[in-house]
Amino acid sequence: MSTETQTSYDPDQTTTMTMREAIRQALREELDRDEDVFLMGEDVGHFGGVLDVTDGLYDEFGDTRVRDTPISEAGFMGAGVGAAATGSRPVVEIMFSDFLGVSMEQVMNQMAKMRYMFGGKTEMPITVRTTEGGGMGAASQHSGTVHTWFAHFPGLLAVTPGTPAAAKGLLKTAIRSDDPVFFFENKMTYEQQGEVPTDEEFTIPLGEANVEREGEDVTVVATQRLVGESLSAADELDGDVSLEVIDLRSLYPLDTDTLVESLNKTGRMVVADESPLSYGVHSEVVARVMENAFFSIDAPIERVGVPDTHIPFSPALEGEVLPDAADVRRAVQRIT
């Protein structure tokens, strides 16, 4: 998908930074660039965000641009929707994605439907940031991966950065977009390092996957933390099986072309995403390639994800349900 936000930037100017820093930098640059942008959420201001993502922005931009809200997800999500419909560009943070349920009326019936129901007579330039995923021993109510709900629901766009560069570029595009974009950060990726373009015009169009590593034998389509895990699996299998690793990046819209192109080359595919396995991202990827490249498929497509459980507390249990590089490797081995 092409968006108006596609601009040229200098790809040679980069700095190594963490995912957390990349997200913060995107927020800072967009707050700086456009006065209509403001952040709101629980503890995003004074406190700097429970996982430190918005740290420092309150001091820099003040309490009207970085707003601490009462603990009322339905209320401030709705206020974000009303603000977006009237000319603001709110970036709403939901502290943990598990709390999105509390705000869902405003998401499902207002944010997602207003433009359509009104015959196109309003825009909805809202971005919702939230953090997903297990790995911190935070138990079931603070570890969920729920991006599938939003990718499934008509009227919403959903992105899942797998690298710091993807996080910065996609978040800037999301904030500049006139459509509602859900931006899903995996909490175990905040410390992940990567090269990130420093150009303030660096944006990544929604709906473009990225080939992170080229390979010949098996395509691994991964999201968020599992991009890094799949790259590790590729290293481990190097010389034995050659993996092509794709960061899916955008769940909706979905870059069918890149997936098909890769599958046409390798004939085999593994889909790795931390959401529950039934009816999810995995299934959609499989359906798309089946519809568009059926005769290139040489082996059953494998899924790596959470086996339809919630995320347990005990490290002994959590490690069992969370997918990692070993799961990707085993999936590859099953089809080669």
Add this chain to the structure above:
Amino acid sequence: MVTIDIETEDGRREALRRMLTIRAFDSTASDYFADGEIPGFVHLYIGEEAVGTGACAALEDQDYITSTHRGHGHCIAKGLDPKYMMAELFGKRDGYCNGKGGSMHIADVDAGMLGANGIVGAGPPLATGAALTAQQKGEDRIALAFFGDGAVAQGQVHEAINLAATWDLPAVFLVENNQFGEGTPVDLQHNVQALSETAEAYDIPGFTIDGMDITAVYEAVGQARERAASGDGPTFIEAETYRYRGHFEGDPQPYRDDDDVARWRERDPIETFKDRLVDRGELTEEEYEALREEAESTIEEAVDYARNAEDPAPAEAYDDMFAVPVPEIEQFADRMRADGGTR
């Protein structure tokens, strides 16, 4: 033009004309719904005209309102054109929402009307958001949320008021207590005596007014607007009113009897306002009849317009999802429609 100065003779006449237009619109909608020409659900505002009209008269053109599933009156009060409203009820392309919204979703964001709403209690957070935009940008505009007595039980309504109160947003929360939430009387839904007691919890002004009296509504909302616009935050107003019709058209109404309706009709908001103007020598009965006929012919013209308007083309069902269209929608739609062939 939305604003009406009820303190002038012309303004009072305009207010009366607007109430008559609402009543004519909804009576006509009732007929065409009964005939089967209007599909879906239709919830009428008859009996409550003084609330919407009085409130919108006290607003400025640039102000926002949010509405409810019973929104026709709010639309007309806010100055929307009955022609395009009726076209929307008939599902036509020229309707306010190109036929995608219908009775429950009429909106005109440019006119400050942020939509009727099919979800009870969803409007107040949106009004809080519109008020937030006004505050952020330093604009001289406020947002008023209309909502029902039933909606006062919804959690998100309280979250919205708390947020607006905490941030001193330029908002007004106006409950239309028409005595019922669907078929359940208000006293079975709330423990408080007056819904305006709600305001105490947020430390904002709250009062209950006579919603059958347009002047009372105008004055209360006027004061609330002033407070909001000067940065002192929201006000909570409960307007006591009554809906003459069922909850929706076709409602058998086992929950009340005709006497109740008759008793409230004695204080009909249009009749009492007219009588007052006649008493003051501002209006004759003949002039009133002429206003009424004018309102009715406005609505007849709206129906003619709606009937003759075009239906949307089926493929328009795929328009307007996003500002920047996604390829998925087109591809899925094309694929669904493609005929099979033998391979």
